[in-house]
Amino acid sequence: MTRVAPSPTGFMHVGGIYAALMSERVAHQSGGVFYLRVEDTDQKRKVDGATKVISNSLSRYGIFADEGVDEDGNSYGPYGSYTQSERKEIYQAYAKKLLEEGQAYPCFCVAEDLDLMRKIQEKQSMRPGYYGRFAKCRTLSDDEILAKLKAGEPWVLRFKSPGNNEKRMLIKDLLKGDINMPENDLDIVILKGDGLPTYHFAHAVDDHLMGTTHVIRGDEWVSSVPLHIQLFVALGWKAPKYGHYATLQKLDNGNKRKLSKRHDPEANIVYFWEKGYPEKALIEYLLNLINASFEDWRNKNPDKDAFEYPMSFNKISNTAGALFDFQKLHSISKEVVARMTADEVYVAVLNWAKEYNAPFAEKLQNNKDYVTAILNIERNIGKKSRKDLIKWEDVEADMSYFFADWVRPDLGEFKDELPLNPDEMRQIGVDFKAVYNKNDDKDTWFKKIQEIAEKHGFATDTKSYKASPESYKGSIIDVANVLRVLVTGRTKSPDLYQIMQIMSDELLSSRL
RNA sequence: GACCCUAUCAUCUAGUGGUUAGGAUACAACCCUCUCAAGGUUGGUACACGGGUUCAAAUCCCGUUAGGGUCGCCA
Numbered sequence: 001m002t003r004v005a006p007s008p009t010g011f012m013h014v015g016g017i018y019a020a021l022m023s024e025r026v027a028h029q030s031g032g033v034f035y036l037r038v039e040d041t042d043q044k045r046k047v048d049g050a051t052k053v054i055s056n057s058l059s060r061y062g063i064f065a066d067e068g069v070d071e072d073g074n075s076y077g078p079y080g081s082y083t084q085s086e087r088k089e090i091y092q093a094y095a096k097k098l099l100e101e102g103q104a105y106p107c108f109c110v111a112e113d114l115d116l117m118r119k120i121q122e123k124q125s126m127r128p129g130y131y132g133r134f135a136k137c138r139t140l141s142d143d144e145i146l147a148k149l150k151a152g153e154p155w156v157l158r159f160k161s162p163g164n165n166e167k168r169m170l171i172k173d174l175l176k177g178d179i180n181m182p183e184n185d186l187d188i189v190i191l192k193g194d195g196l197p198t199y200h201f202a203h204a205v206d207d208h209l210m211g212t213t214h215v216i217r218g219d220e221w222v223s224s225v226p227l228h229i230q231l232f233v234a235l236g237w238k239a240p241k242y243g244h245y246a247t248l249q250k251l252d253n254g255n256k257r258k259l260s261k262r263h264d265p266e267a268n269i270v271y272f273w274e275k276g277y278p279e280k281a282l283i284e285y286l287l288n289l290i291n292a293s294f295e296d297w298r299n300k301n302p303d304k305d306a307f308e309y310p311m312s313f314n315k316i317s318n319t320a321g322a323l324f325d326f327q328k329l330h331s332i333s334k335e336v337v338a339r340m341t342a343d344e345v346y347v348a349v350l351n352w353a354k355e356y357n358a359p360f361a362e363k364l365q366n367n368k369d370y371v372t373a374i375l376n377i378e379r380n381i382g383k384k385s386r387k388d389l390i391k392w393e394d395v396e397a398d399m400s401y402f403f404a405d406w407v408r409p410d411l412g413e414f415k416d417e418l419p420l421n422p423d424e425m426r427q428i429g430v431d432f433k434a435v436y437n438k439n440d441d442k443d444t445w446f447k448k449i450q451e452i453a454e455k456h457g458f459a460t461d462t463k464s465y466k467a468s469p470e471s472y473k474g475s476i477i478d479v480a481n482v483l484r485v486l487v488t489g490r491t492k493s494p495d496l497y498q499i500m501q502i503m504s505d506e507l508l509s510s511r512l
Numbered sequence: 513g514a515c516c517c518u519a520u521c522a523u524c525u526a527g528u529g530g531u532u533a534g535g536a537u538a539c540a541a542c543c544c545u546c547u548c549a550a551g552g553u554u555g556g557u558a559c560a561c562g563g564g565u566u567c568a569a570a571u572c573c574c575g576u577u578a579g580g581g582u583c584g585c586c587a
Contacts (some may be wrong), residue, residue, distance in 0.1 A: 219582095388550080
């Protein structure tokens with residue numbers, strides 16, 4: 001039983017998908033349950049429609065929760081609401097229990113009191129926090145409490161920590177191994193002024209009630225584990241097993257840092273949608289980060305779905321956080337796209353364009369067969385399949401020259417790449433047009449180009465050109481490239497014969 | 513400042529006392545070739561540093577350094 005527990009801030013972090021994928025795999029691979037809980041106890045950060053963002057983000061990547069919250073914010077599953085703000089009474093009931101047992105107490109300290117406390121602690125270079133003699137409200141008598149309550153002073157509920165900072169405890173982490181930590185002695189807030197619980201308290205209550213057996217979360221939580229275990233003990237419950245993974249990092253001025261919502265556009269999962277990264281590519285990239293042996297498995301099982309990969313939990317790397325590597329993602333994405341059929345690519349590109357490039361979507365819809373034929377160039381020929389398409393965003397520019405509304409760049413721009421002036425280039429086009437026949441097979445087609453090369457004083461093959469470059473104006477490569485530039489406006493393109501086969505006669509002759 | 517985690521090629525990593533330290537990405541060269549991509553072949557001063565333990569250390573221990581994380585009525 002695992003879970004993913006994002007906050008509904010309207011922002012889905014790519015690390016959230018990473019975390020969800022890990023938890024989902026752990027649960028489902030072992031026949032367990034994976035659920036989604038919405039942690040909206042911070043009302044300030046809550047955004048309308050955010051559950052939709054969460055739910056859509058997960059399902060888009062094929063991650064489905066057995067229990068949880070749907071995109072409209074409705075809970076499904078046996079353990080009541082999976083939205084924390086709707087569980088207020090539950091937390092309050094358990095908080096009351098702790099209060100009655102003397103394991104919690106009301107605190108009337110306001111922000112200024114705490115600021116002052118922190119300043120004093122800083123000045124005396126003491127450990128900061130609400131503990132020991134700084135925990136002023138801990139020793140309030142019942143009468144004092146009643147008086148303050150009566151006077152209408154705002155209050156929160158604090159946990160009366162039984163810990164001793166001098167003592168140490170052993171934490172068994174599923175991913176990091178044994179960790180020796182001091183006990184927690186901070187009297188942390190469990191119920192805030194608005195009556196909602198803090199993360200720590202909600203974690204204990206929910207993960208117990210919802211039956212979580214394995215809590216897999218980012219390692220920013222490691223230092224809270226002693227507290228969390230105290231909370232479970234205080235409530236009389238068994239703590240779940242914890243596994244803390246290192247969060248995704250980003251290289252910034254030579255230093256690694258957390259992939260940040262504020263500074264890094266790629267932290268937002270929407271970034272990958274806008275660019276049109278195939279969902280499978282991101283999943284495969286993340287699986288590769290989770291278990292490096294994924295790529296070996298992928299090589300051996302090129303046709304299997306990534307979700308069939310048997311992830312091993314104990315092989316999750318235990319090092320500092322990995323840098324998010326776009327080069328690797330791109331390489332994986334090329335492979336993923338190369339494994340798709342032209343029809344599948346067409347559908348994916350169209351879906352992307354409908355949302356992010358409406359004019360292109362229209363073009364795609366109006367030219368379905370044509371576009372599919374273009375996408376099919378050098379596709380599905382096994383290992384040698386064309387692998388240059390990374391993301392859907394790039395498709396429009398890639399195939400722009402296949403459409404009549406495209407304007408070819410000025411031929412003079414190619415003077416550094418080709419040993420001919422624009423007039424000579426046009427002449428080659430005219431010569432080729434005179435002999436071109438769409439019914440020619442590739443050999444015949446190429447022979448005709450060779451004949452033109454010879455006529456214009458170019459070598460008909462690269463070997464003879466290399467043997468005596470001074471006897472020619474250039475090689476067959478130059479002639480082919482002239483045709484390429486005339487037709488596609490670029491010196492680099494997919495197979496020119498196939499391009500000409502797909503293009504309409506009118507369009508082709510207008511270019512030559 | 514205190515506490516915790518981590519340290520193998522540029523990047524992600526394999527590695528659990530005996531390996532020519534392996535793979536993938538990136539980069540470079542060559543082959544193939546009408547260009548590009550792909551494919552094939554090959555390549556590069558990677559175990560942070562210093563001490564131990566041991567016949568033997570990337571692997572175990574200690575220290576140093578560096579990076580990351582936490583110390584909120586945010587999660």
